[in-house]
Amino acid sequence: MAVAQGPVLAAVLLLVCAGVHCSSLPPICPESCTCQRAPLLNCSSSGLSYVPQQIQDSVTELDLSHNLLNSVSLHRPHRNLRNVWLGNNTITHLSLCIERSLGSQSVSGRHLHRLRPSSRRRCVSWAPTLQLLSVERNQLVQLPEGLEGSASLWVLQLSFNRISTLQPGDLSHLRQLKELHLQHNLITSLHPQVFQDLAQLKVLDLSFNILTSLHPLMYLSLRNFEADVRLGGNRWQCDCSMRSLRRRMAYDSSRGLQTWSMVCAVPSSLSGKDLLQLEEDDLNCFGTENRPELHQDVTVYSGSEILLTCSTKGNTKV
Ligand SMILES: *[C@@H]1O[C@H](CO)[C@@H](O)[C@H](O)[C@H]1NC(C)=O
Ligand SMILES: *[C@@H]1O[C@H](CO)[C@@H](O)[C@H](O)[C@H]1NC(C)=O
DSSP states (O other): OHHHHHHHHHHHHHHHHHHSOGGGSOOOOOTTOBOOSTTEEEOTTSOOSSOOSOOOTTOOEEEOOSSOOSOOOOSSOOTTOOEEEOOSSOOSOOBOBOOOSSOGGGSOHHHHHHHHHHHHHHOOBSOTTOOEEEOOSSOOSSOOBTGGGOTTOOEEEOOSSOOOOOOTTSSTTOTTOOEEEOOSSOOOOOOTTTTTTOTTOOEEEOOSSOOOOOOHHHHHHHHHHTOEEEOTTSOEEOSGGGHHHHHHHHHHHHTTOOOOOOBEEESGGGTTOBGGGSOGGGSOOOSSSSOOOSSOOOOOOTTOOOOOOOOOSTTOOO
8 A cells, every 4th residue: 555655645745736836746855865945856875776756846956875876867857956966876877868768778788879969959958958967976877868968067066987989979968067076086088179069168076087098188278278177097198199298388388378287107117207397208118108199280380390200210290
């Protein structure tokens, strides 16, 4: 009997809502959550293993942190939802798309990825006006799906997960994004253009990943946004592939501009040294580094002298 009561009650309430003004009813507060501060629905530390679906339209803040959630899905758009906290759960895959009946869960990760362009078109977001999404301390292996449906996102907090790659285009719709927290993940490399559309970005935290090198183009775009970029605790490989980046940072530094701190991990002779403190000659090619850049673009400032390194080693073309 107790099992049947929930759905019956919900059905009755829905009927009432269809006929009468819902706002005249007392707000429903899901069991084990608190609704004291009205637009905030706080279900933090409630032992939840599923997301309560009876979320009122008036809710603007939803706290589901510190629960037992493996996945999060809502069945309809919540057009007032601004802030969502999902930290400290065990979420492995997060989608902001309203759940489709297609059994995508049975599809392997690789296939899912290939299906992405078409599934993107079909994505209807359950949080179209989201401004803050916090999913820190979970088990995400990739960025949340359907982020493009939340174009007003300001803060995306994804630290302490297991994200290893970001695809170019994953973030390109987030033109309002000001803070992106990706510290303590497993990111090994970054596409040079992955952040290029985030013109509002002020904080980018990539510390404590397993990055070994960065493309100079990424430096140029983020420097133009004047973003505070945190890169500590990675495995920077200070070899000849870093020369171009070091040169650009040294130039900016000489003009008194803020640059990035990148502490070398490899080779051992440079371990602990800041890239910017090194000379061009310190950055050697070892034959084991990533292939030197085939294509080098050089920004020329008017009136400046340019020194181009012309290596005959490897695949360098000049
Ligand atoms: C929800 O409640 C917990 C304590 O029960 C509190 O720590 C947390 O800050 C609250 N969430 C918000 C968004 O205020
Ligand atoms: C996450 O929650 C667990 C259990 O509730 C707790 O032991 C742990 O300290 C929490 N971690 C953080 C970072 O709050």
